[in-house]
Amino acid sequence: MVLDSITTIIDDTAVLHRLALEIPAGQVTVLMGPSGAGKTTLIKHILGLLEPDGGTVLIGGQDIWESSPEEWRELRRSLGAMLGGSYLFTTSTFSSMTVLENLTYTLEALGVPAEQRHDRAMARLGELQLADVADRKPEALPAHATKRLALARALVTDAPLVVLDEIDVGLDRDHSDAMVDAVLALRRRTGCTLLITTHNLALAQSIADHLAILVNGRIVAFGPPREVLDGIKSTEDFDRRFEFSDFTGPPKLDEAEADADRKPAQPVRKKTLGVDSQMIWIAVIAVIVIVAVLLAVQVKLF
Helix, strand or coil: CEEEEEEEEECCEEEEEEEEEECCCCCEEEEECCCCCCHHHHHHHHCCCCCCCEEEEEECCEEHHHCCHHHHHHHHCCEEEECCCCCHHHHHCCCCCCHHHHHHHHHHHCCCCHHHHHHHHHHHHHHCCCHHHCCCCHHHCCHHHHHHHHHHHHHHCCCCEEEECCCCCCCCHHHHHHHHHHHHHHHHHHCCEEEEECCCHHHHHHHCCEEEEEECCEEEEEECHHHHCCCCCCHHHHHHHHHCCCCCCCCCHHHHHHHCCCCCCCCCCCCCCCCCHHHHHHHHHHHHHHHHHHHHHHHHHC
């Protein structure tokens, strides 16, 4: 998968600008960066949920945003995905189906034979400690269980490309360990390509073949985690190395618009200095007081 010169403008803010990233086939790439850096936006570009304003997203050499509906449906069958963010993962589950049905329905849509669906679905639920709630609806589950269900749906497809956004957010240590084990089991089982976003340094170091750092709308570092994170022991170290040391600053809207071949939504207006009437009255009173004091001093002198 290759992302080339990706530029994205949202609400007159340049979120991504000239971003370039190549996801090596058959390996785990972890994407890190501060909150609001654009990680989930980038994931939406890959999943066909949000079209970038400039650049290309290639999967298997095919530009997904230039694909026909039929070509995209075929591409989508090769993708397993879980969205993160503020409970976005709930959109990855069907509230009208039980936990088990969420997985078996997915397998049925992929054409998996009926006799294989139940065992395959239960295997993934077992990995993520959900086997005992297989007959419940998602609404009856706590948030961390719903997130694990969304992850199970992404993993059960055994897709050649799996994209997992904010994989560990909202999970405690036990459930995070189960999640890591399930992801590694998928990789051993299928040899798939994985793109994972996280804020967790320990997770990135333990699971990634390649680590990409997204700051100010661009990839500022890429390589093996032992090299990219060399000398970094804490979140503070990470921020100091990447976020606060990136003197290039956030993308400039006019430059992003030029690359996106877009015109500014609003004409540039000259800034004017507003006048506060309350401040005028305060200034007038202050002048009167100063003049009165000076007059009083003069009277005493003479």
